[in-house]
Amino acid sequence: MDFRFSEEEEVFRQEVRQWLKEVVPPRWYDIDAGLWEETEESWALLREFQRKLGQKGWLAPAYPREYGGSDMSHVKRLILAEELYYHQAPVGVEMEISINWVGGAISLFGTEQQKKKYLTEVAKGESCFCLGYSEPNSGSDLASIQTRAVEDGDSWVINGQKIWCSYAHYANYCWLGARTDPNVPKHKGISMFVINMKIPGITVRPLINILNRHSFNEVFFDDVRVPKDALIGEKNRGWYQLAMALDFERSLIGTAAANQRLIEELIQYVKEAKNSGNSLGDDPLIKDELAELVVENDVLRMMCYRIAWMYSKGLHPSYESSMSLLFSSELLRHTANVGMRVLGHYGELAQDSKDTVFKGRAMRTYLGCISIGVGGGTNEIQRNIVAMRGLGLPRQQ
Amino acid sequence: MDFHFSSQEETFRQEVDDFIKGELPANWAEESHYWPGGYGTIPDFEELEPAAERFRRRLAEEGWLTLSWPKEYGGAGRSNMEQAILNERLSYHRAPGPGVATLISGPTILLFGSGEAKREWLPRIARGQIRFWLSYSEPNAGSDLASIKTSAVEDGDDLVINGQKTWSSGAHVSDYAWMLVRTDPDAPAHKGISLVIVDNRSEGITIRPLINICGFHSFNEVFFDNVRIPKKNIIGERNRGWYYAMAALDFERLVVPVGGFKRTFDELVQWARETKRNGGVLTDEPLIRDKLADLAIDIDVAYMFFWQTAWMLDRGLVPNIEASVLKLVATQLSHKLANTAIDVMGPYGELERGNKWAPLKGRICTGYLDCISGLVGAGTSEIQRSIIAIRGLGLPWGGN
Amino acid sequence: MDFGLSEEQEMLKTSARDFLQKECPKKLVKQLDESDEGYSPELWRKMAELGWMGLPFPEKYGGGGGSFLDLVVLLETMGYNIVPGPFFSTVVLGGMVILAGGSEEQKKRLLSEVASGKLILGLALTEPDAKYEAASIKTTAALRDGKYIINGTKLFVLDANVADYLLCVAKTKSTSKPENGLTIFLVNSKAPGIKCTLLETLARDKQCEVVFENVAVPKENILGGLNRGWQIIQDILQKAIVAKCAEMVGGAQAALDMAVAYAKERVQFNRPIGSFQAIQHYCANMVSDVDGSRFVTYKAAWKVSEGLSATIDVAVAKAWTGAAYSRVTLLAHQIFGAVGFTMDHDLHLYYRRAKAGEIIFGDGAFQRTIVARELGL
Known part of the structure; x- marks a missing residue:
């Protein structure tokens, strides 16, 4: 066992840190867009930063160089993720999804031509995908999707409705799951497509989220005609391709570092209160709660490290990722609540309010944290995965 | 709304208090290992047993063993609120209280038994002369109780019983089994079960002790090998036993030991107040104060559920959902009380009974072990939650 | 013991629920949340006509002569439905202070105007340290030429943006025991020197920063006597906590009802999600x-209503109910999934208010310090 990073790795960490200092525009930190809070302006900054990250080969560091990546080792990727998330750099969930989920699937199941095109576009930060998974009646039961793709000559014709598509109003492509055979068991009739969002027949309708921002959309497909090569991988094998595609997710690996930042800021706030003579800084109960957060986050960090370590040994985590996701969602909720507790009435103040502290982040985290543990597989689904895949408990009939 | 006791209730409460103080040995509460919400430390099983028996007889003489039963069957015809007051005081003093006979068997016979069964069993139960043990669980029938296999087959005027029961609390110190047996193996699981009474002295019964994690002999495995009982020992209708057993769940709702929680909490507070730490006492520390206050709040909430249940019963309302919530709240509280107490006491909380350094006679250490039995006994917390969701909120049964 | 409501209280509850379902739909709630005023004059007028604003005040002051418990019943229903607006500030905080400390003339004049819906009040108590303690009051009122001159900053003042009068708690005497040097002033919110800024908050309730700069107030506007304000505030805070708990009980019940209904109706894996044990x-x-929550809240309410000592009961109710409301709304979100994360949905209205309710008038940890003290620890 060895929990140290090598000297070379430490040097790399410094390099990333320095680079971030130079490249992330101050305006980004002023806006301080959190999860599901992108605005047109922050989105533009995000895309600009992603392109710079792409030029460095750091946007999709795991990709081979020929597709715009840098064949980076898992440990270095871990370090990169930690630094990006700790410094709240503008990476964005959608780009992570494009790189990991979509890119992962395309690199495994796509043709050489598809790989060359999409992986390179993503790795360079030129294109971003939105997810076309959930439907109004298919949430946790994702395999029950009804959106249809039918072959017609040289094309596929797509009809149906998707929901909760984050940033579909900005995305270049949709990574779409559609039913290609309605007459077989539900898992066996799904295929995956890349759909250009700018073609006729697609309507994007905004959904305003709890933070009062436009992040989600409903996307309607009305006789949308796409060429044959929009299909990725084998027809009707989409469900299985999805399940295999989830690799090293940077957003997951970086979650402890992101939390670390939040917790440190809270601690800083309490210290400052102490310095200014506010009794908050001496409150043993507050100290106890903050210390508990630190302990929990240390556990989370080790869970993240384990995943990176497993990959570096050529192992493939399955339930381990679910466990980290579950743990991190509960920790974020815990952190949000401790934040609100520490700040009290000040925690209730919004970002733009007079007298606000922390740019209103406590309150925004309190609202935003609900989505973690709901989106991308609910906590209940993650627990099922840990129980069944991790512990070998039987599937419920 | 009114959260007072009536003056009659206040008087009764005082009467009960005086009675307990007069009838129990002076050191009883201090010596008893009883942990509220647990099943493994009930005084009947231990060296205090003769005194427990004496006390129970005296309760019976007062008519308090069957306080809310009708007078014609040896009860006192008192209200459920008074029953609740009695139970609360008994558990506060860690006194022996109602058992299976008075809590489950008696009320079930009252509701569903024949006239003959009533005459045969009720007076003896009311006088505290006979004790029952609950003969439900089997090695392969726990939460899924309806899957019991122990069979009772008709043979002339008798039933012949074969099978095995387990987790049989107090079987070794009781007179009769209050038992679920399968009388129709071909009917759906719930519809082939009957409720019977079996004399412990019958031939073919073997009782084997199981020592629980507190170190006490409270449980047993009981084997039935061609045990004969007369048919008249079937309570109510044949093959309706499951429904009687479910109905009886509702009789147990006022036995939640709120008083016991309060008692142990009071002792814990007293201990913390007297324990020196960092130049002061333990209760000067804000974190300790917070934990103790948190417990006090939970106990207050449990009390409210308790009184509310009694109030509902007196109004003729059926506290279905409330009974399960009460049980759930109580078992969680039992667990939290033990864990908080150990946290507050630190290493002292780990000391077992008999150790000279052990505070409160080591009851916290015992309680930490025994509270587990509350979480899993008489319907696990998971089963309680399912009952609340399905019976109380009308959520659909998922077959799990 | 009696856990039941009286017939009149049941009627009040039913009629209030019916009224609010019709007159205060969630669409209106959201609209008011977005607005700067945060209340609908039309709804306000109708509530006044129903006698809600005067409910807890004696008939001789134009009130309905109801008990505090009656008010709690109404507030639970208002919490269930969510009724934006300055009801809490005007009736619970402001009206109660006037009832406790006002002169006969003040009570007659002001309470009857409260009851008729003409007057909106706000309690300017907390300051930048956001605590509910006498020592936290730094705002001063100094006597000059027969008038009191108020200077200071009040923060997190509910509904000051629409209030006609503010009840301002200010320091009138420097003493080692700050609770003996505080006075309540009735201040016209339009008086020169008052600057009110609306804050943007989690629950989108209308909390304000109110700066008093040389605000002159006549002596007659003292409520409850010079240097005798804090006792009144203590009593009112106790009532306010219980009243807030009642709102939270209603809100928690609503979140539960919504979640259960959804669990029965939402189908995944070919069965209602409510059939899954996790749910x-x-x-x-x-x-x-x-x-x-309901039990401890009503016990505290009953004690307060009966004039019994209720310090520990009130603290218990707040500590438990605040935490419980938060837990309930979070679990409800877990059941609703993504749809609950949208502004269009109603659940977030409760999730937001749960946290605001937990914080206001002292959070759980603060209440537990009171419980500990009352236990003699």
């Missing part, structure tokens, strides 16, 4: 939280 057990936990 059932969440619901069971919610029931226990909601019922427990």
